[in-house]
């Protein structure tokens with residue numbers, strides 16, 4: 001089975017590539033935007049890095065041609081001078097849908113986020129919702145997998161927590177009382193690997209979250225206990241954080257914005273968890289936290 005992955009150098013992409021390489025008979029086309037992303041990828045003869053340009057349908061079609069599955073991972077939460085929601089989340093998805101149709105791809109998988117909606121007032125959730133609409137209207141056999149914040153050795157969210165616990169001080173937005181359903185990044189890769197081997201004729205949306213719900217503050221406390229550290233807590237009022245983020249993001253041309261703060265402080269709630277429908281056993285939250293406190297990036301090189 002030939003699997004094409006976009007955004008292969010993303011944190012999810014590197015984890016997924018490592019997982020796919022353990023699967024019998026799988027080869028991976030790892031789509032990245034630049035040469036400099038290639039050394040970051042897990043090393044394996046089963047991984048074939050390809051430079052793709054989302055503005056050039058031919059380069060995309062060439063990368064996707066002959067693929068049994070396309071997993072579209074490229075996308076951002078934090079905008080920068082070089083990338084915004086319109087290009088990374090919407091235009092890149094439109095380009096992949098177009099190329100997938102031309103390459104007659106039978107199995108397209110798109111990573112979205114819990115809370116995505118084309119009608120959302122939040123620009124990130126809206127961009128992911130618009131991208132979902134492109135998939136839903138594509139006519140392709142496709143699965144949309146909405147995920148919450150991801151935890152695990154390679155996930156940015158975990159690095160922030162481990163950093164705070166190590167420093168002994170945690171200043172939390174609104175006291176960190178928002179409820180999370182963190183998904184282990186390894187579980188996401190497992191779910192994607194399972195979805196590779198099945199197809200659908202139409203378009204299906206799944207919400208896949210972790211097995212346990214906890215507030216951000218509780219998660220930090222649990223992590224501190226695992227690491228054997230004491231942490232003192234402080235609070236940053238959300239309105240103040242958003243005000244500061246509005247100014248610094250304008251000055252820097254990106255980074256943490258009020259939009260990002262709204263995303264990370266919203267409660268993660270789903271109606272139905274897709275774990276049993278997909279056929280995956282989720283890692284308990286405590287085990288995920290233990291995994292993320294291990295040093296190293298966790299990849300066999």
Ligand SMILES: NC(=O)c1ccc[n+]([C@@H]2O[C@H](COP(=O)([O-])OP(=O)(O)OC[C@H]3O[C@@H](n4cnc5c(N)ncnc54)[C@H](OP(=O)(O)O)[C@@H]3O)[C@@H](O)[C@H]2O)c1
Nearest residue numbers: 007010011012033073074075083087088092111148149150
């Ligand atoms: N991490 C999470 O907690 C989380 C939660 C929910 C959903 N997701 C979704 O999972 C996917 C992967 O997330 P991640 O956190 O692993 O990502 P990441 O590490 O931040 O990497 C972002 C990826 O998007 C690519 N990209 C950036 N701007 C682009 C553009 N304008 N056009 C095309 N590609 C662009 C980057 O390529 P370059 O390196 O070339 O810039 C990189 O491959 C994303 O779609 C994200 O929305 C992640």
